[in-house]
Amino acid sequence: MTIAEGRQMEFQEVYQKAVATTKVVRHRQPNLFLASDTVLPFVLLHESEINVGDTVVRQGKVTVSAAHLVVPGREHEFEGFGEDFPERYLCILGRMASMPLGKYALECSVDVFEGSIQKALDHFQRKMEDDEEGGLCVCEGDVWQLAVCLYVGKMVLRSAPSDFNDFMTRIGE
Numbered sequence: 709m710t711i712a713e714g715r716q717m718e719f720q721e722v723y724q725k726a727v728a729t730t731k732v733v734r735h736r737q738p739n740l741f742l743a744s745d746t747v748l749p750f751v752l753l754h755e756s757e758i759n760v761g762d763t764v765v766r767q768g769k770v771t772v773s774a775a776h777l778v779v780p781g782r783e784h785e786f787e788g789f790g791e792d793f794p795e796r797y798l799c800i801l802g803r804m805a806s807m808p809l810g811k812y813a814l815e816c817s818v819d820v821f822e823g824s825i826q827k828a829l830d831h832f833q834r835k836m837e838d839d840e841e842g843g844l845c846v847c848e849g850d851v852w853q854l855a856v857c858l859y860v861g862k863m864v865l866r867s868a869p870s871d872f873n874d875f876m877t878r879i880g881e
Contacts, residue, residue: 726854730847732862733829737840739867742874746772749842750859751832753825754849763828766852768816770860775871812860 740746752766821828825846836842843863847855 722851723854725848726851726858729851730845730855730858732859733833733844733846734836735843735859735866736863739870740772740775740863742775742871744774746774747841748772748860748863749839750845750856751836751842752845752847752852752855752859753821753828753832754847754852755825756820757849759820759822761824763821763823763825764849765819765821765828765832766816767819768814768856770815770856771813772860772864773812775867812857814856816856 736748740748747769748771749769750767752768754764754766756762756764821831823831829844829846832844836844843859845855845859
């Protein structure tokens with residue numbers, strides 16, 4: 709096995725773990741904007757490895773660039789995902805996760821909720837009842853960056869049919 713194959717295999721295992729363990733509890737209600745960037749606020753919960761019984765809360769937002777037709781030669785841009793999100797994963801992520809080409813800028817804060825994941829989940833579901841913009845996800849702590857990417861990917865996929873129809877309508881005008 710080559711080094712590149714080993715890295716791809718390592719990422720494939722991490723990616724499969726993220727897919728298997730990430731749960732989108734609630735997502736943004738409206739579709740993503742077609743002609744302008746969309747800010748996706750989110751709350752991401754995972755068990756604390758340091759304070760057993762507590763929950764790590766990552767609150768933030770990802771800015772997703774406006775929808776566009778794909779032009780060959782464009783690359784993904786990931787900002788704010790941290791140094792522990794190795795660049796070598798990015799090109800593989802683009803293929804395996806089918807992340808649409810574009811720019812994804814992450815801003816995120818970290819806090820600790822004193823209580824179990826279920827208590828934190830209940831707390832944030834109540835807190836977000838009237839919030840149509842925010843998403844709520846649960847994941848494993850070592851794959852949180854990929855969990856954010858999966859959430860964004862699900863939102864892009866959810867918006868894709870209307871985006872395509874809107875593009876076709878605009879082209880026909």
